Amino acid sequence: MAKLNLNRVPMPRQDPIVRGKNFKEVALGYGKEEAQKEANRCIQCPRHPCKGGCPVGVDIPEFIKALREDNMPEAARILKGKNSLPGICGRVCPQETQCENVCTLGKKGAPIAIGRLERYVADWERTNKGNVGSKGSASSQKTSPSSSKTGAKRVAVVGSGPAGLTAAADLAKLGYSVTIFEALHVAGGVLMYGIPEFRLPKEIVQAEVDYIKSLGAELKLDSVVGKIDTVDELLSNGYDAVFIGTGAGLPMFLDLPGENLCGIYSANEFLTRTVLMKGYLYPEYDTPVEIGKQVAIVGGGNVAMDAARCSLRLGADKVYVVYRRSEAEMPARREEIENAKEEGIIFKFLTNPLGFLANGHGWVNAMECIQMELGEPDKSGRCRPIPKEGSEFLLPVDTVIVALGNNPNPLIPKTSIGLETGKRGTITADEDTGKTKKPKVWAGGDIVTGAATVISAMGAGRKAAASIDKFLRGEDKSWI
Amino acid sequence: MYRILLREDLAPNIHRFKIDAPTIARKAEPGQFVIVRVDDKGERIPLTIADWDRDVGSITIVFNQVGKTTNKLAALKAGDSIENVAGPLGLPVAIENFGNVACVVGGYGAATILPIVRALKEAGNIVTSIIRAPSKETLFGEARLGEYSDKIMVVTGDTSNEYHGFVFEPLRELLKKEKFDLVITMAPTCVMRLVSLTTKPFKVKTIASLNPIMVDGTGMCGCCRVIIDGVTKFACVDGPVFDAQEVAWDMLMTRRCTYSGETSPELRYQCYKCAQW
Numbered sequence: 001m002a003k004l005n006l007n008r009v010p011m012p013r014q015d016p017i018v019r020g021k022n023f024k025e026v027a028l029g030y031g032k033e034e035a036q037k038e039a040n041r042c043i044q045c046p047r048h049p050c051k052g053g054c055p056v057g058v059d060i061p062e063f064i065k066a067l068r069e070d071n072m073p074e075a076a077r078i079l080k081g082k083n084s085l086p087g088i089c090g091r092v093c094p095q096e097t098q099c100e101n102v103c104t105l106g107k108k109g110a111p112i113a114i115g116r117l118e119r120y121v122a123d124w125e126r127t128n129k130g131n132v133g134s135k136g137s138a139s140s141q142k143t144s145p146s147s148s149k150t151g152a153k154r155v156a157v158v159g160s161g162p163a164g165l166t167a168a169a170d171l172a173k174l175g176y177s178v179t180i181f182e183a184l185h186v187a188g189g190v191l192m193y194g195i196p197e198f199r200l201p202k203e204i205v206q207a208e209v210d211y212i213k214s215l216g217a218e219l220k221l222d223s224v225v226g227k228i229d230t231v232d233e234l235l236s237n238g239y240d241a242v243f244i245g246t247g248a249g250l251p252m253f254l255d256l257p258g259e260n261l262c263g264i265y266s267a268n269e270f271l272t273r274t275v276l277m278k279g280y281l282y283p284e285y286d287t288p289v290e291i292g293k294q295v296a297i298v299g300g301g302n303v304a305m306d307a308a309r310c311s312l313r314l315g316a317d318k319v320y321v322v323y324r325r326s327e328a329e330m331p332a333r334r335e336e337i338e339n340a341k342e343e344g345i346i347f348k349f350l351t352n353p354l355g356f357l358a359n360g361h362g363w364v365n366a367m368e369c370i371q372m373e374l375g376e377p378d379k380s381g382r383c384r385p386i387p388k389e390g391s392e393f394l395l396p397v398d399t400v401i402v403a404l405g406n407n408p409n410p411l412i413p414k415t416s417i418g419l420e421t422g423k424r425g426t427i428t429a430d431e432d433t434g435k436t437k438k439p440k441v442w443a444g445g446d447i448v449t450g451a452a453t454v455i456s457a458m459g460a461g462r463k464a465a466a467s468i469d470k471f472l473r474g475e476d477k478s479w480i
Numbered sequence: 481m482y483r484i485l486l487r488e489d490l491a492p493n494i495h496r497f498k499i500d501a502p503t504i505a506r507k508a509e510p511g512q513f514v515i516v517r518v519d520d521k522g523e524r525i526p527l528t529i530a531d532w533d534r535d536v537g538s539i540t541i542v543f544n545q546v547g548k549t550t551n552k553l554a555a556l557k558a559g560d561s562i563e564n565v566a567g568p569l570g571l572p573v574a575i576e577n578f579g580n581v582a583c584v585v586g587g588y589g590a591a592t593i594l595p596i597v598r599a600l601k602e603a604g605n606i607v608t609s610i611i612r613a614p615s616k617e618t619l620f621g622e623a624r625l626g627e628y629s630d631k632i633m634v635v636t637g638d639t640s641n642e643y644h645g646f647v648f649e650p651l652r653e654l655l656k657k658e659k660f661d662l663v664i665t666m667a668p669t670c671v672m673r674l675v676s677l678t679t680k681p682f683k684v685k686t687i688a689s690l691n692p693i694m695v696d697g698t699g700m701c702g703c704c705r706v707i708i709d710g711v712t713k714f715a716c717v718d719g720p721v722f723d724a725q726e727v728a729w730d731m732l733m734t735r736r737c738t739y740s741g742e743t744s745p746e747l748r749y750q751c752y753k754c755a756q757w
Contacts, residue, residue, distance in 0.1 A: 183698050185517055185524075185564040193700075222566035224698055228503045249700040253712065260705055260712065260731050262738045269701035277523060277695070286548055287523040287695075288739050362734030409699060411717070 006109025009038040011116055016342040020312050023197045023280050026339060027091070035120040039068040041105065042112050049102040050114060055459030056166070058082045060099060060114055067121060076125035079118060084169035084212060085162065085458065087126060087204040088191060090119025093455045094333055126207050152177045153472045156239040157217075158225045158412065161189025162454045163245030163445030165212055166461030167468075171243075172215035174469050179239075180212075181223040184276070189247055191454070193276035194268070196306050198313070199336075202275075226415035231441060241440050241468045244427060245461060248406040248446035254298065258356030259402075263292060263364040267299070267307045267403035274310045289314065292398030296320045296367050298353055299403030300330040305337065307401045308345045319345050320395065324352040324372050324385040350374070352385065354392065356400065366394045408447045416441070426450055434464030439479050442468055481561040485538055490620040491613070493545040494588055495554055496530065501565050502537030504529070509572030510595040511689060511721050514541065515697035517564035518552045525549050526694045526716070528592035528666070529568060539565075542591040569697045570720050573687070577604040579661040582654065583629070584647055584675050586612045589666035589689075590621035594628070596664060601628040605662075608633070608654065612647045612667075616640035647671065648678045655682045662687070665724065669733055676724035688724040690715050692732055693739065706732050 012028040013019075019026050030038065042064045050060040059078050066075035079086045095101075095115035103111030153176055157168045160182040172178045186192050188205045213219055225231065231242050251266035253259055265273075270289065273279040279289030291314040297307045300323035311319045321340070323330060326349045330337060341347070350372040359365035371391035374383035408425045420428040420437040427436055427443040434442040444460030446452055470476040486498035504514060513526045531540035545554045556562070573596050581600050585593050590611050601607050609629040613619035614637040626632045633650055635643040643650045647667075654660075655678075663686040665675040672688040679686045692704040692715050699717035706715050707728035713719065 183566065184696065185566070193696075222564050223503070224566060224569065227568055228507055249698075251700070251702045253702065253705075255712075260707060260735065262735055266702040269695060269703045272695050272701050278521075283548075285521045285523075286552075290738060362731075362737075411699065 004043070004105075004108065005041045006105075008041070008110040008113045008116075009034045011113070016344070019198065020309075020343045023313055025201050026198050029123055030116055030120045035117060036068060036070070038113050039064050039117055042068075043105065045104040047104065049104060050099040050112075053099040053102040054082075055098065055455045056083050056462050058099075058118070063121060064112070064114075064117060067117060072121065072124050072128070075121045079121050080125075083118075083458070084166055085208045085454075086118050087122035087208055088162070088200060089455055089458070090115050090117075090122050091200050091204070092191075092195060093118075094453060096334065098455065122204075126204070153240040154179070154238055155468060155472075156181060156225075156234045156242045157245065158231070158234075158242065159183075159189060159245040159247055159445075159447075160187035160209070160219065161245055161247050161445060161457065162191065163247070163447075163457035163461040163464075164189070164243065165209065166458040167243045167245065167442075167444065167465045168217045168461075169212045169215055170462055170465035171468060172212065172217040174465070176469075176472070178217040180217055180219045181225045182219065182221050183224040185221055186276070187219055187221065189245075193272045194303065194306070196271070196275050196310050197280075198309065199306065224411070226411040231412060231416040231419070231438075235440055240472055241442065243434070243461070243464050243468065244412055244436070244441065244443040244447055245445045245457070246409050246412050246447045247457075248451040249409040250407040250425075251402070252404040252407060253402055254353060254404065256353060256355045258358060258364065261356055261358050261364040262362050263290065263398055264356060264400045264402065267297075267303045267401050268406065270307055270401045271303070271310065274314065280310070280314060290399070291316055293317045294320075294397045295399040295401065296322050296353075296395060296397040297401045297403055298322050299405070300325065300332060301403065301405065302332045302336055303405070304401075304403035305332045305340050305345075307403050308340055309343060311399070311401070312343055312345065316399070320348050320397070321345055322348045322351045322353060322367070322369065322395070324350065325382060326350055326374060329382045348395075350385065352387065357394070359398075363398065364400055365396065365398060367397050367400060369393055369395050406446075406451050408450065412447070424450055432463060433467035434460055435467060435479065440471075481563060482565040483561050484556055484558050487556070487558045490542065490591060491618045493554070494542065494591075494618075494620065495545070496540060496542045496591060497553075497556075498538050498540050499562065499565060500537060501539045501567075504565065504567045505532040505534050505537050505539050508532040508539060508568040508595075510575060510599045511573035512568035512570050513697070513720060514539065514565050514567030515569060515694065516541065516549075516553070516562060518549055518556075519563050522552065522563060523549055524564075524695055524697065526569070526691070526697055526720075528689065529595070530592040531594055539567075542588045544588050566697065570716060571718070573599075573664075573721050575599040575603050579605065580659060581605045581607050581662045581664065582651070582660050583607060583609045583625075584612075584651060584663060584665040584667065584671075585609065585621075585625070586647065586667035586671045589668075590625065593664070593666040593689075594621075594624060596666075597625060597628045600664075601630075606630050610635060610647050610651055610654070612636070612671075614638075646674075648674055651675065651678050655679065655684065660684045663724075664721075665689075669729070669736060672724060673727075673729040673733070676727070676729075680725060686724040687721050688727065689721050690719055690727065690732060692736060705735075 063078040100111040273289040277287035278285040295311040354368040357366040372385040378384040429443040442464040445457030483500040612635040704715040709726040
């Protein structure tokens with residue numbers, strides 16, 4: 001084996017000045033040589049802690065081994081065996097806190113860039129699908145066992161975000177007759193309406209949705225469960241099990257004076273207009289998105305970074321991220337904060353909004369703010385921000401985007417009999433199986449945990465699929 | 481894809497489509513709406529479900545040609561298809577036997593209120609409908625509305641009918657003469673606002689079907705937020721029908737104009753830079 005290389009191969013990215021004006025993907029991905037070089041850094045350690053660090057348990061050392069042996073179909077097959085959405089995960093998973101965080105190499109130097117390699121393999125498979133035939137493709141016989149074993153029992157999957165897609169893929173592979181119900185006009189949930197093109201190209205989401213359809217899952221768009229059939233009606237109309245993966249889609253607002261002025265968006269609305277409806281291509285696409293010259297984003301998570309970077313690309317002159325704690329407490333991924341800084345986003349840390357002023361025509365023209373200082377740590381372990389008396393100031397802005405997070409969508413809990421919910425409207429479900437208090441109903445992802453990550457939702461979808469399989473095979477007759 | 485089964489032109493620029501949408505037809509209730517996206521580059525717009533046929537599996541929508549999307553819709557004919565129709569969305573209007581009910585309609589409201597009026601009639605209410613159009617040529621819907629109303633008053637902007645001008649005078653006279661238990665209005669936003677001002681001194685419960693801008697229509701974006709009795713609500717999931725006396729009309733009207741410069745090029749619908757059709 002070659003001498004231990006402690007530095008990872010850098011990922012080529014678009015120049016910050018150039019990318020600030022387009023919606024194309026920022027990170028360009030490894031080429032073959034770079035991927036091989038990075039894969040060769042893996043020491044194939046016997047303990048392979050990376051596998052345990054992955055919420056869906058991808059066989060990481062194995063796919064890396066196949067990759068460096070240049071057996072790409074095999075690398076893709078191994079990867080897809082555990083992860084139905086590798087092109088997505090390779091881009092948006094927080095690998096630095098999961099698989100890469102526990103990588104053995106990390107003790108001496110930089111951990112293996114597992115996410116980048118995952119992306120490379122997924123992208124290779126997508127672009128070479130036509131050439132590899134059944135060997136590594138979606139319709140591989142190995143991954144779709146005959147439906148006779150399961151008697152084609154029917155499972156309804158409500159919501160087509162990461163949790164729903166993963167559950168649907170696993171269940172379809174097991175031979176179940178799966179129907180996915182999606183409220184919007186495209187499948188993908190937050191992958192389609194929330195994460196911008198420059199971080200996750202929609203073509204990739206579409207390809208992974210198509211893969212799941214190729215496994216035999218049926219997709220029903222424009223289908224708002226709870227408004228058409230309720231969960232109870234799905235069960236009485238022939239579905240043997242229902243998985244709920246409806247996510248956290250109810251935007252939180254600040255509840256401050258002037259918050260309903262024109263020019264103030266929830267991050268959900270702003271991103272839905274820009275990303276899902278392709279407002280950045282207006283008027284070729286019909287949905288407008290009004291962006292001002294000076295934009296403030298309130299919040300410090302990944303969604304706030306996405307909103308800030310979209311604002312810049314839509315033509316704003318100055319984009320502020322207003323966050324009440326300091327940089328160290330920001331929940332956004334490090335990489336996204338760095339990307340935003342490089343592009344020229346202005347961070348106003350330790351700043352909290354107090355209200356919004358209008359221009360006389362109902363449009364916002366300033367945000368009143370107050371400076372904060374950090375006090376003792378609170379229940380979350382982060383230092384509590386305390387307002388500094390007399391530090392109020394006006395920030396001139398003509399667009400405000402509120403990115404405080406989302407609560408679970410209440411439609412399903414409200415319309416299903418006997419579904420237990422927690423304090424914030426989350427559905428109560430067993431952590432290991434996804435079983436809810438309602439027989440034959442499973443739930444997973446943000447609807448159970450509150451807003452979290454794509455991969456944790458996928459992990460929940462996978463666990464629920466395994467539990468549904470056990471239940472429908474009659475191996476598990478109990479209910480929690 | 482959702483096929484258009486029938487197209488009728490009700491008045492200049494106002495059209496009615498019957499659409500093949502069995503899942504929606506099965507569940508539709510009075511006052512609910514659908515989100516329509518005309519084609520794969522289209523925006524999502526809310527339209528009230530103006531009728532349905534559960535046996536045939538169809539729903540009816542009525543719309544006014546005022547901007548890009550409604551112009552695209554108006555270019556379609558029977559046999560063509562609409563890319564996406566999602567619904568039924570929003571809360572149905574709570575129907576009971578209130579007693580004496582007045583329905584005040586204008587614009588496409590003359591057609592979209594039909595399921596509510598019918599349900600009110602079936603529940604045993606005495607229904608008086610006041611319908612208004614700018615002129616004889618633009619009047620429509622009075623015949624079908626009349627079928628489910630005990631009394632119908634037709635108001636036109638010209639002198640072709642018994643009542644002329646706006647709806648507010650005839651409504652005030654009516655409220656002076658009789659005691660009403662409920663007034664319901666479905667009309668352009670400024671008309672609904674003035675209806676609520678007209679009924680206020682009479683202390684009669686007045687409900688209005690609000691029409692803020694929406695995107696997803698399922699409670700996800702908050703674009704349609706309205707203030708009701710001082711509290712922010714999402715019209716798509718908490719409405720769209722609210723107590724008209726509790727609506728913060730200024731805010732609703734301002735927010736409705738967010739994109740008026742871009743999507744409603746038709747100046748004839750605007751009174752001084754306003755797009756409250």
